[in-house]
Amino acid sequence: MAGLARTSSPDPGPVGLPQVVGGRFRPVVAMRRNMVGYAEGMWRAHGDVVRQVLGPPGLDREIWMLHHPEAASRVLSGSSWRAFAKQDPVYEEVGRWLGHGLLTAEGEAWTRQKRFVQPVFTRAAVDGYGDLVVDEVEHVVADHTRALDGPVDLGRWMQELALRVVVRALFGESADAVVPHVRRSFPVVSDTVVRRGVGVVRLPTAVPTPRILRGRAARADLFGACDGIVAARRAAGDTGGTDLLTRLLAARDGDEHLTDDEVRDQVLVFLLAGHETTSTALTFALHLLGRHPDVQDAVREEVREAVGDGRPSAAATASMPLTTAVLKETMRLYPSAPFVSRLAVADDEVMGLPVRAGTTVVLAPWTIHRHPGVWDDPLRFDPARFAPEVEAVARRHRYAWMPFGGGPRACIGQHFSVMEALLALAVVLRDHRVTAVAATDHLPVDALITLFPTEPVLARVERLP
Ligand code: HEM
Known part of the structure; x- marks a missing residue:
């Protein structure tokens, strides 16, 4: 080259x-x-x-x-x-x-965790989540488009969507109980992680600064919520569910299984790694489609053909090459990591x-x-x-x-997030027209761990007949 x-x-x-x-x-x-x-x-x-x-x-x-x-x-x-x-x-x-879930574990600990976690994220296993993704996306889209009288903040909209999807995929029936903890405490913990991670000076966590105290309280809240659900599931011997938590609890390699702490660490890392990344990709995809109405019309046509009058499904995404190409091109111009x-x-x-x-x-x-x-x-x-x-x-x-890294430590959630993003684009674009407010493809951005727009990404969204 x-x-x-x-x-x-x-x-x-x-x-x-x-x-x-x-x-x-x-x-x-x-x-x-x-x-x-x-x-x-x-x-x-x-x-x-x-x-x-x-x-x-x-x-x-x-x-x-x-x-x-x-x-x-x-x-x-x-x-x-x-x-x-x-x-x-x-x-x-x-x-x-x-905690030291798959994202941060090293050496033997990483090899061990990967043996248990990999089967949970195969393409076939992930496609099984298509239905719940569509449920959550339809819910959030209906909520946001009920009263559309001005431009929508695509970033906030897609964050809500990605949060609901990941929490529901992780916790299934217990999702509603977890959402308030995640909403309240996750931003505090991730802010603590980011500020300390990119900061020049890192005080020991024993020093009780206001940030460290807030971080500790939020971490205790998240750990408590996860540990409570893990303990209840173990006590009920509940291995029949299909949510990610049940699958992690049931995962076996010979006689070995993940400990409860290891399961909690995976769950928290999936929340961290799988939420803002996907919402960022969706935000910029809708912005770019909102700037390129010809491409958007072609995507809509492709989606309508693939889905017909039915519900979008993971299987239908295989018949959406243009939508997939739009997502990939978006992730080229705006890689979430x-x-x-x-x-x-x-x-x-x-x-x-x-x-x-x-x-x-x-x-x-x-x-x-x-x-x-x-x-x-x-x-x-x-x-x-x-x-x-x-x-x-x-x-x-x-x-x-x-955009998903590479090699042995490439993103384990790649299939999941691509499926989620394609289904979200299908649900939104099948029945709505999105028009970007900004007059450029290239929005101002910055990054802490993930990429983010430095100004709200606004678009007009109208329901189509
Ligand atoms: C658009 C969405 C996503 C993007 C762009 C993305 C990006 C990445 C990247 C670049 C890495 C490699 C980091 C490194 O090498 O330092 C990574 C790793 C990882 N991602 Fe994702 N991710 C996305 C969605 C998800 C989802 C939905 C999940 C889980 C539900 C997830 C879980 C993970 C985990 C556990 C790792 C660590 C894998 C390992 O080290 O073995 N990601 N991701």
Whole structure:
């Protein structure tokens, strides 16, 4: 692929490292102002490997921002992925506040959990959730479209939708009992995780600052709600349900099963990993469709043909190639996880450059998805890139499109979220026309862990006859 191997210095030589750029402190301020804008600006100025050393001498950290699919391949897959661990501050804080579920577990603990959790997320198992997804989506859509007298905030709408879906999929019949705890306490815990994870100074959690006290109370509320339901299910010997919690409780590998604490940790991590990510993808998909009425009309036609007069179903999504392409193109332009970070725990190399153990490496799907060496006219919204016949012959790098990460630690919820998003788009677009308010495809965004719009994403939504 021509034009891919840009590096930070004009000619670093075969084993020479790119120059360190940006100063020790200024970047921290700039990242806080806008992480996405900062990372993209540094890439445009310095190339695919941006090397920085942040913090005072002696306490500093070396960080490499990597804007190239080849770097993603090296860090996430092959024989080298174990040299890059999930030991960066954000993952440490997720583990501290939400337990060590699959997202943050490492080594043996991760291998063990994955054995139990993987079968719960196979495509066939996930398709079984199609009906409840449609139930929840129809409920939220009916609620929001009852009195449409002005523009809708797509972000809030889709957050409500994704929250209801994930809680119902996890807890089934107990969902209504859990929703108030999640609504009240989850934002507090995730705010604590994010602020500490991306903050410059992390006080020990024994120090009773107001944030830490709020975080502890919210964590106790969430743990209590989950533990109560887990205990009740175990006591009832209830293994017949189909919700994710029942399946995790019933999961067996020989004589082994997950402990109650491990089950709770999975549940909390699914809430964290599976809620804002999907709502972000849906928000931007509806915005882009609201900007491209011709594509929206074609999607509506495809949905109506696939679904007829019946209810949308997971099976019907197989007959929605255009809707799928729109979702993929949305996730290219707006990847919900715009950065994926690791700590090098062994000396290794990335793009031919030696990386020392102790270096933080940050892969940037945001820029990889906009790389002119990978994508033609990268800023143009063009779902045709993902038409099945185009994908079949496109010789793209395996990591050119990586909204779900990659390698052994790729997103376990990928099938679930794609099914959910396609069904949500089908339900909304079959009977409604969405018109974006903003006059651009490219909305201002920032990211803490997930990408978010910095202003409300407004659209007019009208019911069609
Ligand atoms: C649009 C929706 C989603 C996006 C964009 C997304 C993105 C990602 C990414 C990029 C990773 C890799 C992180 C890394 O390597 O550091 C990941 C991992 C993970 N995701 Fe998702 N995710 C989505 C939905 C979900 C859902 C719905 C669930 C669960 C219900 C979920 C659960 C997980 C878990 C458990 C992991 C860790 C897997 C492991 O380390 O083995 N995600 N996700």
